[in-house]
Amino acid sequence: MTDAIAGVDLEVPPQGRLAIVGPSGCGKSTLLNLICGLDEPTDGTIEVLDATTAPQRLRRCAWMPQRDLLLPWRDVLGNAALALENRGMRRAAARRQVAPMVARFGLAEFEDKLPRELSGGMRQRVSFLRTLVAGKEVLLLDEPFGALDSITRGDLQQWLRGALDEEPRTVVLVTHDVEEALLLGRQVAVMSPRPGRIAASFDVDQAMTEGSRREVIRRQEFTALRDEILSVLEAPA
Structure with a gap:
């Protein structure tokens, strides 16, 4: 049996935002499966708001996958x-x-539209709204914008920051995009190649990420932290 992850020790405070980055195949999505109770660890423990068993963890988590998985026969409100x-x-x-x-999610006048009538960015907004409406305390976001073009992805990163400020939740985000991790996370954990371990962890100064996305990514302290994270990702295994 191959270990997907090993020796991972993470803690996310209530309404905290943890972003996880790492190479493909390092176990990022496996970690989300374990958190939300779709899988059980072969060793160690996972606790979500005092819940330790898989069914209990599942009741506390809502998962937004990379693909929106909207039902094609249901309109925006229905999904x-x-x-x-x-x-x-x-x-x-x-x-x-x-x-x-x-309307708050930028979908005004699209309530009765079917998924095929929406842009990719709008479909992801519906998917996130559906995830939020579930009322779970913990949101697990698995590469939510990975399938979108860079312009749409940047717009949605900015939008999601605002949405999470308005509707605070405890968030665990998996992404390949270091800038996205810094924009959306308040803590960034870097995983090593399989078996995935936490190679480094970085706190994100909230003041550094205030303002528009374009302003933020040009700040010297932002680019310095981004480059430090990239150096960890690019270090020999």
Whole structure:
């Protein structure tokens, strides 16, 4: 049996934001599986808000994958309201509850559009809204913008920062993009090649990331921290 990850020791405070970067195959997505209870570790323990068993952890986590996985026959409101329906709410009531949030997520006037009628960025906004509506305390974001072009990805990074400020949650984000990790995370953990270990951890000064994305990524302290993280990623195994 091959170990996917080993010796990982991480702690995220309530409403903290941890971004995890690392090479492909280092176990980043496996770590999300373990956190949310889809897998159990062969060694060690995982605790999510005092929950240690897989079913308990699953009840506390909502997962947003890289692909939006919207149901093609449901409109924007229907897809966003799906989590509420899964909890037993009637469809009409679920749509009414989600409706006020649509405009805040940049989806005004698109409530009745099907996924095929939306841009990739808009589909990801619906996916994130659906994840947030689930009402879970912990959000797990697995390369949420990895499939988008660079311009759309940059726009959504800025948008997501604002959305998380308005709707604080405990967040664990997996990404290959170091700039994205610094923009969205308040702590960045760098994983080594498989078996994934925490090679380094960095705190992100919140003041450094205030302002527009274009301003932030040009700041000297931002580029210095980005380059330090890249040097860890590029170090020989």
